[in-house]
Amino acid sequence: MSEERIVSLRNGWFTTSVGITAAIALVGFLVGFLWLPLAQPGERFRGVWDAICSAAGLLHTAPSGEQIITAKYLTTQVEVVPHMLDNADAVAIGRGATLALRCTMCHGARGLSEANSPNLAGQYRIAIYKQLVDFKTGARVSAVMAPLVADLSDTDMRDLAAYYAYLPRLTDSSANNPPRIVASGAPLRGIAPCGACHGEVGAKAGAAWLEGQPVAYLRPQLEAFASGSRHNDIDEQMRNVARAMTPQEIDAASRYYAEHP
Amino acid sequence: MFRRTRTLLVTLLTGGPAVWNSRRLVLAHFWFAFAGFGGALLLGAWQMFIRSPLAAWIGDPELYYRSVTAHGTTMAYVFPTLVAMGFGYFVTEHSLKHPLIGLHWAWFGWFLAVIGTIMAIVPVALGRASVLYTFYPPMVGNAFYYIGFVLVVVGSWIWVALMSVNLYRWKRDNPGAPVPFPMFATVAGSYLWGWTAVGAALEVLFQIIPVALGWRDTIDPGLARIFFSWTLHAIVYFWLIPSYIAYYTIVPRAIGGRLFSDTMGRISFALFLVVAMPIGIHHTFEDPQVGAGFKYLHSVFTALVTVPTLLTVFTICASVEIAGRLRGGKGVLGWLKALPWRNPAMLGIALSFVMLGFGGAGGIINMSYQLDATIHNTQWITGHFHLIFAGAIVIMYFVIAYDTWPHLTGRVLDSFGVMRAQLWLWCIGMIVLTFPWHWVGILGMPRRMAFYDYTNPELAADAVPVIMSVIGGAILVLSAVLFFIVLLRGQFARRAEPDAYRFSVAVRPPQRVPVALNGLGLWLGLMIALTIVNYGFPILHAIAMPGTAVPAIMVGERR
Numbered sequence: 001m002s003e004e005r006i007v008s009l010r011n012g013w014f015t016t017s018v019g020i021t022a023a024i025a026l027v028g029f030l031v032g033f034l035w036l037p038l039a040q041p042g043e044r045f046r047g048v049w050d051a052i053c054s055a056a057g058l059l060h061t062a063p064s065g066e067q068i069i070t071a072k073y074l075t076t077q078v079e080v081v082p083h084m085l086d087n088a089d090a091v092a093i094g095r096g097a098t099l100a101l102r103c104t105m106c107h108g109a110r111g112l113s114e115a116n117s118p119n120l121a122g123q124y125r126i127a128i129y130k131q132l133v134d135f136k137t138g139a140r141v142s143a144v145m146a147p148l149v150a151d152l153s154d155t156d157m158r159d160l161a162a163y164y165a166y167l168p169r170l171t172d173s174s175a176n177n178p179p180r181i182v183a184s185g186a187p188l189r190g191i192a193p194c195g196a197c198h199g200e201v202g203a204k205a206g207a208a209w210l211e212g213q214p215v216a217y218l219r220p221q222l223e224a225f226a227s228g229s230r231h232n233d234i235d236e237q238m239r240n241v242a243r244a245m246t247p248q249e250i251d252a253a254s255r256y257y258a259e260h261p
Numbered sequence: 262m263f264r265r266t267r268t269l270l271v272t273l274l275t276g277g278p279a280v281w282n283s284r285r286l287v288l289a290h291f292w293f294a295f296a297g298f299g300g301a302l303l304l305g306a307w308q309m310f311i312r313s314p315l316a317a318w319i320g321d322p323e324l325y326y327r328s329v330t331a332h333g334t335t336m337a338y339v340f341p342t343l344v345a346m347g348f349g350y351f352v353t354e355h356s357l358k359h360p361l362i363g364l365h366w367a368w369f370g371w372f373l374a375v376i377g378t379i380m381a382i383v384p385v386a387l388g389r390a391s392v393l394y395t396f397y398p399p400m401v402g403n404a405f406y407y408i409g410f411v412l413v414v415v416g417s418w419i420w421v422a423l424m425s426v427n428l429y430r431w432k433r434d435n436p437g438a439p440v441p442f443p444m445f446a447t448v449a450g451s452y453l454w455g456w457t458a459v460g461a462a463l464e465v466l467f468q469i470i471p472v473a474l475g476w477r478d479t480i481d482p483g484l485a486r487i488f489f490s491w492t493l494h495a496i497v498y499f500w501l502i503p504s505y506i507a508y509y510t511i512v513p514r515a516i517g518g519r520l521f522s523d524t525m526g527r528i529s530f531a532l533f534l535v536v537a538m539p540i541g542i543h544h545t546f547e548d549p550q551v552g553a554g555f556k557y558l559h560s561v562f563t564a565l566v567t568v569p570t571l572l573t574v575f576t577i578c579a580s581v582e583i584a585g586r587l588r589g590g591k592g593v594l595g596w597l598k599a600l601p602w603r604n605p606a607m608l609g610i611a612l613s614f615v616m617l618g619f620g621g622a623g624g625i626i627n628m629s630y631q632l633d634a635t636i637h638n639t640q641w642i643t644g645h646f647h648l649i650f651a652g653a654i655v656i657m658y659f660v661i662a663y664d665t666w667p668h669l670t671g672r673v674l675d676s677f678g679v680m681r682a683q684l685w686l687w688c689i690g691m692i693v694l695t696f697p698w699h700w701v702g703i704l705g706m707p708r709r710m711a712f713y714d715y716t717n718p719e720l721a722a723d724a725v726p727v728i729m730s731v732i733g734g735a736i737l738v739l740s741a742v743l744f745f746i747v748l749l750r751g752q753f754a755r756r757a758e759p760d761a762y763r764f765s766v767a768v769r770p771p772q773r774v775p776v777a778l779n780g781l782g783l784w785l786g787l788m789i790a791l792t793i794v795n796y797g798f799p800i801l802h803a804i805a806m807p808g809t810a811v812p813a814i815m816v817g818e819r820r
Contacts, residue, residue, distance in 0.1 A: 004776040006783050013777030021535065021787055024561065025794055032557030057552025057802055081478035081812040183320045184712040188719055193322060201323045203818045 076139045076232045078130045080206035085125040088162035096163025099156055102148065111167045116216040118208075122169025127208040128161040131232075140232040170212040176200075176260055179252040181245065189244040194253055206234065215258035222250045283350045283361045288669045289371055290347025291662060294340050295748065297378065298655075301335035302741050304328045309694075309734040314715045314724045322711035326391035329709075331382060333394030336651070338413055339378050341500040344658050345454070346370065346420040348503045349447045351665055352510075353424065355762040356441040357431045363423045370423075373416030381409025389817035393709065395493065396461075396469060398485040401813045404473035407465045414458050421455040424448045432780070439774040442523050443510040443764050449530040449781055450502030453495060453537055456788060460491025460541070472813045479810035483550030484803040490541035491796060498537035498566075500650055504657035505529070508577045508610060511664050513765035515606035518584025523767035525576045527778040532569035534784040536562055539795035543628045547637050550806070555799050556630060562795065563628035570621060574614065581610070583768065605680040609660035612688035616652035619692075620645060623699060638709075641702025644695040651737075652691040656684060659744060666751045667759045674751040679743050686740035694733025697726030 006014055037043060037051040045051040054060070100111075103120075107113050111121030120128060134140035136149045136157075152160075178195065180186075185193040195201035198210045210218065224230035225242035233239060242250070308328050310316050319325070346367075354361050361367065383405065384390040390402030428448050432440065464485050471477045509526045513519055520526065542559035545551050585596025601607050623645045626632045636642065659680075666674045701723045706713070715724040777783050803809065 006777055006780075011777065013775055014783060017535075017777070017783060017787060021791065024565070025558070025791070028558045028561040029554075032561075033554040036557060037554070052554070055552050055554025055557075056798060057550065057555065059806070079812070082815045083475055083478055178320070184318060184322065184714075186714075187707075187710055187712060188714065188717055196322070201321060202816065204814055205812065 071231075073231055074137060074139045076130070076134050076234055077137055078133050078206075078234075080126055080130060080234065082205045084205075085129060085158060085161060088125065088158070088165075092159045092162045093166045094163075095156075096159035096161070096166075099152075099160050100163055103160075106144070111164050112170065113214065116214040118213050118217050119170065120164040121167035123164050123209050124203070124205075124207075125161040125165040126205050128164050129157050130206055131208075132157040132160065134232040140230065169209070178260075179249075179256050181249040181253050182256050186244070186249070191241050191244050194257075198257075210257040211260050213257055215254045218254035218257055219250060222254065226250075283354050283364060283367070284669050284671075286361070286364065286367055286371065287347045287351045287665070289368075290343045290350070291665075291669070293371070293375060293378075294343035294347065295662070295745070297335045297343070298340045299741055299745060301332045301340070302738060304332040305336075306731075306734040306738050308332065309731045312711060312713055313727045313731045315728060315731060318712055323388055323391055325711035326393065327385060327388050330391050330393050331385045334381060334385065334410070335378070337394050337496070338410060339374070341503075341650075341654075341658075342413065342417050342454075343371075343374060344661070345450060345499065345503050346374075346417060348506070348661055348665075349420060349424055349451060351669075352443045352447045352506065353427045355668075356443040356447075356764060357427060359427075359431065361423070362427050362430055366419055367423055370416040370419030373419070374413045377409040377412025377414075377416060379409070380412060381406050384817075387817075392816050395489060396464070396485070398464075398469060398472075398480045398482045399811050399813045400816045401469060401472045401480065402816045404470060407470050407473055411462065411465060411470075414462055417458070418455060421451040424451040439771040440779050441764070442520075442526055442767070442771075443506060445527055445779075445781075446502065446506045446509065446530045449534050449784070450499060450506070452781055452785055453502065453534055453788075454499040456785075456792070457492050457495035457499060457538060460488045461493075464488035464492075478813060480813050481803065481809045482811060483548065483806075483809055484800070486545055486548055487542070487551065487796070487799050487803055490544045491538075491792075492541070493544050494541035494563075495537040497646070497650065498533050500654050502530070502533065503661060504613065504654045505533075505573060507657045507661050507664075508573060508613075509580075510764040511660065512577070512606050512610045513580040513584065514763055515664060516581065516584045516601050516604055518580050518587060518765075520765040520767040521576050521579035521583060523769070523771045524774075524778065525572055527774070529569040529572045529576070531778065531781070531784040532572070533566075534781065535787045535791065536565045536569070538788050539791040540566065540628075542795070542799065543633070546630060546633050550803055550809070551799050552802075555795065558795055560628055560630050562791070564625075567621070567625070570617075574617075577610070577614075580765070581607075603677065603681065605663050605677060605684060606660050608681055608684050609656055609663075612684055613653045613656045613660075616648055616656070616688065616691060619696075620649035620653055624649065636702050638707060639702035640706045640708050641699050643708045644698030644702060647698070648691060648695040652688070652695065656687050656691075659684060659687065662744075662748065665762075666748065667757070668762050670751055670754075671756055671758055672751055672754040673757045674747070674754065676747045676750050679747050679750075683740050683743035683747065686736055686743065690733050690736030690740055692733070693736060694730050697729040697733075701726050 005011060009015055033052045033055040034048065037045065037055045038048075043051075043054070045054065100107075106115050106117040107120050108115075108117075111123075112119050131140060132149055132152065133154075135142060135145040136152065138146070149157075178200070181191070182194045182200070185191040185196070193201055194210070197204040197207035203209075221230065222242045222245065225233065225238045226245065228239060231239065245253070308325065311319055311325060350361055350367055381390075384403035385406060387403075390406035392400045392402045392406070396407075424447060428440065428444060431444070468480055468485050468488070472480050509520060513521075540559050540563040542551055542555055543563050546556055581600065582596050584601075585599045588596075588599040588601070590596030590599030602611075623641070626636065627642070627645060663674065663680055702708075704722055706720070706723050713720055713723065713727075715721060715727075
C-alpha cells in the first residue's frame with residue numbers, strides 16, 4: 001500500500017478530487033466572470049475582456065470627455081494622520097509663544113478668551129494646525145482670521161499649535177450629565193455621539209477639544225456646518241452630523257460644552 | 262537523506278521521549294478555556310441587558326465596546342482554540358495509544374496562549390483597544406492587544422506542529438496501517454487552523470501592529486478586510502471540528518452504537534479542509550474593493566460546505582439509528598424511542614443538531630449574494646453565529662468535557678441529572694436568545710451599536726424581541742453555572758480510575774484505507790491551490806491599487 005502514490009493519474013482519488021474541484025472552479029469562473037456580467041442590463045462593456053476585468057474588480061478610468069464633478073468651494077488640503085505633529089520641542093513652543101502675541105487680543109493672554117472667541121489653551125495640536133492651514137488656503141472662511149494667517153509659514157503654524165497645546169486647559173471636576181446628543185448621538189439619524197470624537201468617550205485626530213468653548217462660538221459653527229457655509233471638514237462628516245441635528249440639539253450640545261470646561 | 266533530516270528535526274523539536282500522561286496538560290487547556298468562557302459569557306449577558314429596553318442607557322458607549330471586545334476576543338480566539346488544543350492532545354494519546362511526543366513544547370504553547378490572553382485583555386479592560394475582535398481597521402488600538410493575539414496564535418501553531426509530528430511518527434512506526442480516524446480528523450482540524458490563521462496574522466503583523474506601534478500612520482482597510490475574511494470564515498470550521506470529532510468518535514460509542522462509516526467520516530473532514538478556506542469573501546459582499554466575480558466564486562464554494570455537513574448529518578443519524586436498533590428499537594421510527602435519551606451525549610448531539618439545522622439554514626441565506634443584502638450587518642448575523650457557534654458547537658464542547666473529565670481527573674463524574682438540565686437550558690437559552698435576534702435583524706436592526714432608542718417608532722417593534730433575547734442570555738448564564746458545578750464536583754469527587762478511553766468503532770473497522778484518506782497531503786494541496794485561485798488576485802489587486810491608505814483612527818484616546 002505504501003507503494004501507492006497520491007499524485008498520479010492512476011490514483012482515482014487524485015484525478016477525481018482534483019477534477020471535480022477544477023470543474024467547479026471553472027464553471028464558477030465562467031458564470032461569475034462572463035455570463036453574469038454580460039447578462040446585466042445597463043452595463044456598457046467594450047467586449048468580453050472588459051467584462052472579465054470588471055468582474056475581477058479592476059477599476060475603470062473615466063472615459064475621456066466625461067465630466068468630472070468637482071466641489072464649487074475650496075476643500076481642506078490637510079491630510080490628518082494621528083502622529084503628524086508629535087515632535088514639538090521647547091524651541092518650537094517658545095517660537096509659538098512669541099508668534100501668539102498677535103493672537104492675544106481675541107484668544108486671551110494665556111489662550112483663554114474673554115471675547116467669545118475659541119479658547120486655545122490645551123487645544124489639540126492637530127486641530128489648531130489644521131484650522132490655521134484652512135484659514136490660509138481659504139477652505140475655512142473668516143474675515144478676521146484670513147489676514148492674520150496670510151503671512152504665516154508652515155513652521156509658524158506648527159509652532160503656534162505646539163504653544164497652545166502646551167498651555168494648561170480649563171479644568172472642571174464637577175459631575176457631568178451630558179445631554180443625549182453628546183453621550184449617545186442619534187443613531188437613527190446617523191449622528192455619532194459628539195463625545196466619540198471631541199473628548200469624553202474618545203478623541204479622534206483632527207477633531208477639536210470642545211469643553212469650555214463659548215456657546216457664542218459653538219452654536220454658529222454648528223449652524224454654519226448645517227447650512228454648508230463652513231465646509232472644511234474632511235469627508236463632510238460634520239456637515240452630515242449638523243444637518244441632521246435639530247435646533248434644540250444644537251443648542252443643547254453647545255450649552256453643554258460651554259458649561260463644562 | 263530528507264527522511265533522516267526530518268527525523269532529526271522531529272527529535273530536536275520534541276526533546277526525545279516524553280512522559281506518558283498528558284492529563285494535566287489537557288486539564289490546564291480545558292480549565293483555561295472554560296474560565297475564559299465563563300467570564301466572557303457574563304459580559305455577553307450584561308451587553309444584552311444594557312442595550313435592551315430593560316436598562317437605563319449607561320451613557321458611555323465605550324464601556325459597551327470594551328465589553329464586546331473582551332467577549333469576542335475570548336470567545337473567538339481563546340476559548341475554542343484552547344478546547345481544540347486540549348482535545349487534540351487527548352485524542353493524540355488515546356487514539357495513537359502512545360505518549361504525546363513533545364509534551365514540553367505543548368506546555369510552552371499553552372503558556373504562550375495564557376500570556377497572550379492576559380496581554381490582550383489588559384489593554385481591552387483599560388479601554389485602550391475597544392476595536393472588537395474583528396479589529397476593523399482603520400481603527401487601531403493598543404499594540405499589546407494585537408501582540409497578545411499573535412502570541413495566542415503562535416501557541417496554537419505549536420499545537421498544529423505537534424499534531425503533525427505525532428502523526429508522522431506514528432505512520433513511520435506503523436507503515437501501511439490505517440491512521441485512527443480520530444487522529445485523522447484532529448490533524449485535519451489543526452491544518453485547517455494553521456492555514457486559516459495566516460490571513461489574520463498577515464493583517465495584524467504587516468498592517469496593524471506597525472500602526473499601533475506608531476511606525477506608520479495610514480492603513481489600507483480594504484486589504485485588511487480581505488486578509489481578515491481569509492481567517493474569519495474558515496475559523497468557524499476550526500471551531501466546529503472538535504464538535505464534529507465528538508459526533509463521530511464519542512457519541513456512537515457513548516450511546517452503545519457503531520459509527521456507520523469510517524470512510525464517510527474521513528471524506529467529510531477532507532472536504533472541510535478543501536472547501537472551508539476559499540469562501541471568506543462572502544463576508545465582504547458589500548465591500549467595494551472586491552470584484553463581483555470573486556464574490557460569486559466564493560458564494561459557490563460556500564454553498565459546497567453543505568456537502569461535508571450533510572454527509573456528517575447522514576452518517577451520524579445512521580450511526581445513532583444503529584444504536585437505537587441494537588437497543589431493541591423496531592420500525593421506521595421506533596428506534597428513536599429506544600435511544601438512551603438520559604445519556605448526556607445523546608441529548609447533547611440531538612440538541613446540537615436542532616441548532617445546527619436552524620443555524621445552517623440561516624447560513625445559506627448569508628452566503629447568497631442577493632439574500633445577504635437584506636440582512637447584511639444586521640442583528641441577524643450576530644444571531645446566526647451565536648446559534649451555530651455558541652449553540653451547535655459549544656454544546657458539544659460540554660459533551661466533550663463531560664466525556665473526558667473522568668479520564669482527566671481520575672475521579673467519578675456522575676451528576677447526570679445536572680448535566681441533562683445544563684444541556685437543555687443551554688439549547689433553550691440559545692434559541693430564546695437567537696431566534697428574536699434573527700427577527701430584529703430582518704426588521705433592520707443594525708449590529709455593533711451600543712445604544713438603541715426604543716421610544717423611536719422605527720425601533721419600537723424591536724423592543725419585545727430584544728427583551729426576549731435578554732431572557733435567553735440569562736438562561737445561558739444559569740446553564741453555565743450548572744456546567745461549572747458539574748466540572749467542580751468532578752474535580753473533587755472520589756477517585757476511581759476509569760477503563761482505557763475508547764473511541765467509536767465503525768461497523769466495518771477499516772482494514773485498508775486508500776492512501777488519499779490515510780493522510781492529508783492531497784487535501785492540503787487542494788486547500789492551498791483553491792486559496793490561491795480565490796484569494797490571490799483580490800489580494801494582489803488590493804495591494805496594487807493606489808490611494809487606498811487612509812489615516813488610522815487611534816482608539817482609546819479619551820482626552
